[in-house]
Amino acid sequence: EVPTATLPGWVITELPTAIGDDAAAITRGDHDASFLSHPGNAVRAVPDAPLWFRLRFDADWTSSEPPVLVVRNAGYGHVTLYAPPDYRAQSLWLTKPDPQARFSRHAMAFMLPAGLRADQSLYLRFDRVRVERKPVVAVTDMASYQAADLRHVRVVTLFSATQLTMVLVGLCLWLALRDRVYALFVAYSGLQLVYLLLVSGEFYDLPLGVLPDLLGQRASWILAMLSATLSISFILEFCQLPRETPRSATVLGAMRWPYMVALFALVVPVDWPARDIAMPPLANLMLLIGALIATVVVAYAALHRNRAAMFFLVAWMPQVVFTALRVTQLILHLPQPTWLEYGFPFTTSFSSVIVVLGLADATLRARRERDVAKRLAEYDGLTGVLNRRAISRCLENQFAEATALKQPLALLFVDLDHFKAINDRHGHLIGDHCLKAVADTLADELQDGEYFGRYGGEEFLAVLPGATHAEAIATGERLRKRVEHLSIETDGVRLHLTASIGVAGLLAGADSPDKLVERADAALYRAKAEGRNRVCTHAPLAATGRA
Numbered sequence: 001e002v003p004t005a006t007l008p009g010w011v012i013t014e015l016p017t018a019i020g021d022d023a024a025a026i027t028r029g030d031h032d033a034s035f036l037s038h039p040g041n042a043v044r045a046v047p048d049a050p051l052w053f054r055l056r057f058d059a060d061w062t063s064s065e066p067p068v069l070v071v072r073n074a075g076y077g078h079v080t081l082y083a084p085p086d087y088r089a090q091s092l093w094l095t096k097p098d099p100q101a102r103f104s105r106h107a108m109a110f111m112l113p114a115g116l117r118a119d120q121s122l123y124l125r126f127d128r129v130r131v132e133r134k135p136v137v138a139v140t141d142m143a144s145y146q147a148a149d150l151r152h153v154r155v156v157t158l159f160s161a162t163q164l165t166m167v168l169v170g171l172c173l174w175l176a177l178r179d180r181v182y183a184l185f186v187a188y189s190g191l192q193l194v195y196l197l198l199v200s201g202e203f204y205d206l207p208l209g210v211l212p213d214l215l216g217q218r219a220s221w222i223l224a225m226l227s228a229t230l231s232i233s234f235i236l237e238f239c240q241l242p243r244e245t246p247r248s249a250t251v252l253g254a255m256r257w258p259y260m261v262a263l264f265a266l267v268v269p270v271d272w273p274a275r276d277i278a279m280p281p282l283a284n285l286m287l288l289i290g291a292l293i294a295t296v297v298v299a300y301a302a303l304h305r306n307r308a309a310m311f312f313l314v315a316w317m318p319q320v321v322f323t324a325l326r327v328t329q330l331i332l333h334l335p336q337p338t339w340l341e342y343g344f345p346f347t348t349s350f351s352s353v354i355v356v357l358g359l360a361d362a363t364l365r366a367r368r369e370r371d372v373a374k375r376l377a378e379y380d381g382l383t384g385v386l387n388r389r390a391i392s393r394c395l396e397n398q399f400a401e402a403t404a405l406k407q408p409l410a411l412l413f414v415d416l417d418h419f420k421a422i423n424d425r426h427g428h429l430i431g432d433h434c435l436k437a438v439a440d441t442l443a444d445e446l447q448d449g450e451y452f453g454r455y456g457g458e459e460f461l462a463v464l465p466g467a468t469h470a471e472a473i474a475t476g477e478r479l480r481k482r483v484e485h486l487s488i489e490t491d492g493v494r495l496h497l498t499a500s501i502g503v504a505g506l507l508a509g510a511d512s513p514d515k516l517v518e519r520a521d522a523a524l525y526r527a528k529a530e531g532r533n534r535v536c537t538h539a540p541l542a543a544t545g546r547a
């Protein structure tokens, strides 16, 4: 707030509109007698009718700091000051680019001459000042004004920078992940940022500052409607409402229509004075209703354990509360306290931070689900070793590499002996336990770079890249012995198993992974036929000694 406490008193008087608008005559003092006393320092404003005020101090200005005349809440109004000694017109707009700006856009501030005397008048002409805004005129000294202005700039910078950071984070996530939900976040939060800068006035001094000026006061309403429409699309997508709570999603989705109708009414290039008067309260009311519906819908989804909805609720609640307070203040034409003024940028940037956290949380969950799905797709649910598809793919890859590099490759086909008897005697659960124990043991016995998987039932494959015939047989023997010496204790029963193993290696000429499996299977058949609990190689291979 602009400090006024230590200043001399001053009197503001208003010129009846009937006197006219002749600036030269008024500032010469011709109509000084017609100025009527004015209660308080709030300016009565009528759209499109210029109003004249006269200001006088009740004592000379003695401070070495020059006085500053501050006009706040003039919105899109245009204020012109005529001050001594020359009564030259000095105009200020908050909502137009100002290349000579000396202060922030927090208020219109005019520097007055340092030695202003009590008998000198100041004249102020207000143009297009909106009634419900209640512009406030104050006088302060330069040092106090600059200190207050700097505080304001710090606050606006902090909130805008936070919002900008969140928009950039969203943009990076969108570029990396290409998910529509990030694009919607960037769109609505980016528009909120522009809106923040527009209502604080700072946007007008940015490179594109002339653009909103072309649309006048409609610019901020267009932004608000567009951002509200996109934020509903974002909520629907982020909380996955159409899937989780379809009926309330339809209700919330329908709220976008009135916003779009309002948007259309705002952008049609027709001069329609009623629109400028009707739009602020109407748009405020629509935004409030939309915010309340969104809150109810998201709260309902959160009650149904929708995690994204919980995040959004936390992000959204402070903003809804402040929007409600701000709209109430505007509708009741109350003055705006400082905490309410900064409540909007604070809750907006707070909301963006929480939503970005929610987006990160959703990304993390999606990654975990993908990892679980990948595990389920590649690993056998019972034994935890590679499943048939994964070990077959692994064999294909190793086969292609070995063929290309002309290196050996061996395959072991492992099958437990008389496993049916274990199941029949001890039951399927104990059978399962045995399968897991054997798979753990064999996978543990193999070395890095060797692959082990369950081919089906009680059959396993081991892929041994680079293994020669002798090495493959030695590995097969090791595996066979590990199974033979394995003592599985379950439910008080101690079980011993054996395994038969078939060994096959690459053959020169036309070969394939399937043929390799076939040969390993044939070798396994031999091992079974020759009495089980043994390692056999495929016949031609045994003869040539290759693997």
Ligand SMILES: Nc1nc2c(ncn2[C@@H]2O[C@H](COP(=O)(O)OP(=O)(O)OP(=O)(O)O)[C@@H](O)[C@H]2O)c(=O)[nH]1
Binding pocket: 382, 415, 416, 417, 418, 419, 420, 421, 423, 427, 428, 429, 430, 431, 432, 435, 456, 457, 458, 528, 532
């Ligand atoms: N517990 C359990 N048993 C399984 C599973 N998959 C296959 N089996 C059983 O494994 C047994 C395989 O039996 P067979 O193919 O007749 O062979 P075997 O009894 O091991 O005899 P040989 O292989 O000739 O030594 C069947 O009883 C299947 O029900 C499984 O996931 N869990």
